Amino acid sequence: MIFFKNTNYTVVVLLISLFICDFYFTPIPAGIFLFLIACWFLITTLGSFNIKWNYHLKAFNGHKNNAKKQIALTFDDGPNEKFTQQVLDLLKKHQATATFFCIGKNIEKHPELVKSILKDGHVIGNHTYSHSNFFGFYNAKKVIIELEKTNALVKSQTHKELNYFRPPFGVTNPAISKAIKHTKHTVFGWNIRSYDTVLKDDKKITSRILKRISPGAIILLHDTHDRIIPVLEQLLIFLQENNYQTVSLETLSDIKAYA
Ligand SMILES: [Zn+2]
Structure with missing residues (x-):
């Protein structure tokens, strides 16, 4: 701001x-x-x-000088009927913890996946209700409705009040900044963008991420496509071999995920 x-x-x-x-x-x-x-x-x-610029609002985009070699994997746009459970199984196999920025309308369709995410010890954040392509053009009032609707949905299913918010596409503007001041969400960005929804080759996605890995990084991924499984598998093996801890954003940032 x-x-x-x-x-x-x-x-x-x-x-x-x-x-x-x-x-x-x-x-x-x-x-x-x-x-x-x-x-x-x-x-x-x-x-x-560029959410990393903190141009319109202050977002948590990674932990510089992280001495514990922690990495936060984040999955946006779920929960997804086809891929979220597979992601959860892989995380469990590698004893990794992650953060899921869920879309309200998907939470409505798959409450059982929300429960599975939480049961496995992962963290959930708000990623709007509709994830509209026009979200960046919404006024503050409409942004507030999107955030409050998703929070209310999660609260009714899990009794948790979401504190984390990630704007769709990482776009920020004065309306979102104004809305966040009202809803009091903490905004999370990333410092490694995988482009996993754009790149079609899982090896290219993985190599792009691995080149940028450093302690305290937040990696943006999506549990919405089939490349995520091989990408995540390769990534988790690399992190284990290099003694990285895969943690939730709550552990990395020390900011409470639920109010
Ligand atoms: Zn998204």
């Missing part, structure tokens, strides 16, 4: 200074004004799409 405000403040001050200069001293080419506005637009767009 500070970064967004600072950028706006800087651009406004520069624009006013240029106007004053243009009016009282020497003509300023229109291109200079346009360039400044284009820079503001570019920075704001990049900041909105």
